[in-house]
Amino acid sequence: MQDRKAITSVPINDLAARRWSPRAFDAQRGLTPAQVAALVEAARWAPSCFGAEPWRFLVWNRADDAAGWQRAFDCLSENNRKWCKNVPLLFMTCAASTFENNGQANRWAQYDTGMAALSLSLEAVAQGLVAHQMGGFDIAKSRTAFAVPDDFMPMAMIAVGYQAAPETIADEETRQKELKARGRKPVAERFYSGSWGRPAS
Amino acid sequence: MQDRKAITSVPINDLAARRWSPRAFDAQRGLTPAQVAALVEAARWAPSCFGAEPWRFLVWNRADDAAGWQRAFDCLSENNRKWCKNVPLLFMTCAASTFENNGQANRWAQYDTGMAALSLSLEAVAQGLVAHQMGGFDIAKSRTAFAVPDDFMPMAMIAVGYQAAPETIADEETRQKELKARGRKPVAERFYSGSWGRPAS
Numbered sequence: 293m294q295d296r297k298a299i300t301s302v303p304i305n306d307l308a309a310r311r312w313s314p315r316a317f318d319a320q321r322g323l324t325p326a327q328v329a330a331l332v333e334a335a336r337w338a339p340s341c342f343g344a345e346p347w348r349f350l351v352w353n354r355a356d357d358a359a360g361w362q363r364a365f366d367c368l369s370e371n372n373r374k375w376c377k378n379v380p381l382l383f384m385t386c387a388a389s390t391f392e393n394n395g396q397a398n399r400w401a402q403y404d405t406g407m408a409a410l411s412l413s414l415e416a417v418a419q420g421l422v423a424h425q426m427g428g429f430d431i432a433k434s435r436t437a438f439a440v441p442d443d444f445m446p447m448a449m450i451a452v453g454y455q456a457a458p459e460t461i462a463d464e465e466t467r468q469k470e471l472k473a474r475g476r477k478p479v480a481e482r483f484y485s486g487s488w489g490r491p492a493s
Numbered sequence: 494m495q496d497r498k499a500i501t502s503v504p505i506n507d508l509a510a511r512r513w514s515p516r517a518f519d520a521q522r523g524l525t526p527a528q529v530a531a532l533v534e535a536a537r538w539a540p541s542c543f544g545a546e547p548w549r550f551l552v553w554n555r556a557d558d559a560a561g562w563q564r565a566f567d568c569l570s571e572n573n574r575k576w577c578k579n580v581p582l583l584f585m586t587c588a589a590s591t592f593e594n595n596g597q598a599n600r601w602a603q604y605d606t607g608m609a610a611l612s613l614s615l616e617a618v619a620q621g622l623v624a625h626q627m628g629g630f631d632i633a634k635s636r637t638a639f640a641v642p643d644d645f646m647p648m649a650m651i652a653v654g655y656q657a658a659p660e661t662i663a664d665e666e667t668r669q670k671e672l673k674a675r676g677r678k679p680v681a682e683r684f685y686s687g688s689w690g691r692p693a694s
Contacts, residue, residue: 300534302527305619307506308535308612326503332684332693333501334509336677338611341628341649345677349684351693360687387604400628403588403648406607410539411509414615418506427542427601439689447604448542476537476546483533483550486561488640492533492552 307414313424318454319378334415338408346388346401369428383450389443508615514625519655520579535616539609547589547602570629584651590644
C-alpha cells in the first residue's frame, strides 16, 4: 500500500503527515459501526464560530443501504465515478447559510464545515482508513435526491474506506493520478509573516 | 492544567479529543521557530479542491515583532482582547475568492481554508500547545492594517501558545467561560443517515 507522507521542513503529527486522498479503495472491506461512529464523533467535536456547529453531514453506508449509496454515487461527477465504485462509505457535507438561534447570516459556516470535514478525514487515518473529499458532484441533483433545504449549501462529498493497491484502478488516467508525487506550493506563497506578501520562513 | 477531553460514544484520535479553545495563555512561554514551522506545515498540507491551496495565513510572533503583534491584537473584538493579551502567537486566515489559475469563483475556498486552520490547531495540540480560533475581529481594520487584497476574505484569527491555569484570567465572565463544561449538539441534529433529517445513530 502507498504510504506517501507529507514532505515537511520539520516533523508534524502523524495523522496530518499521513493523510492524503487516494482513489484506490478496497471493495471487500466495509466499516464497522464503531468506525462510522468515530468518524462522526470526530466531525462533531470540531470547533465552530459561536459554537453553532453549522454543518450537516449525510452518510450512506453501502452495506446497509445500497440503494441510497447508489443515489449518492449518481450525484458524483463522471471523473469521480471512475474510482468511487469500490467505496463502502460516502458522506456529503452541507453548510448552513444562517445561525440557527437568530437567523443572521453565518459567514463562517463553510469554513467551520471544512473543519468538521477535515477532522473526519484525520480520524479516518487514525482508524487505518482513507478519506478522499470531492468537490465534483451535481449540487442540484443532490439537493433534490436528499431533500437538502435551500438554506444549506452542499459543499463536498467524502469517500471513506480501506485503501487498495493503485494497480486495482482500471482507468489509466486515474491510476496515473494515484501514483503522482504529492506536493504543495512553497510556504512563502501561502504563509506571510507580519504583513501580506512578506514570506514566512 | 485543564484537560477536558471530548465526550464521545466511541474513542476518537487523541488530537481531536484533546483539542479545545482555551482563553488562559502563559505569557512567559513563547514558541520555538520549529514549533511555528510545524504549525505552518500542518496547515500547508491540508487538502483543497483541485489542489488550489486557496488559503493565506498571516502570522505575528510577539517575540520577533511586538509592533506587528500589537496591530493584529488591535483588530480583535473587545471580548477577545480581554484574554488575548498573553498570547505569544497570532494568526489570521484568509480565503481566496477565485482560483489562481483561471480566475473562476472558488466556492470551496472558505471550506478549504477552514481545513487548513483546523490542521494547524491540531498540530498545536500535538506540540503541547493550544489554539483558539476567533471570528470576533474587525475585518475592515485588518484589511487596511495588513494590506489584504479585495479578492481575499479575512476569516478568522487564531491565538496559539502554552495554556495557563484558568485562575490567571482576570476577567470574571471570561474565567467562567473557561470553566464551563464542553458540549456538542446530539449527533442526530447534525448527522443524517441516507436522507436529510433522518438521524444517524
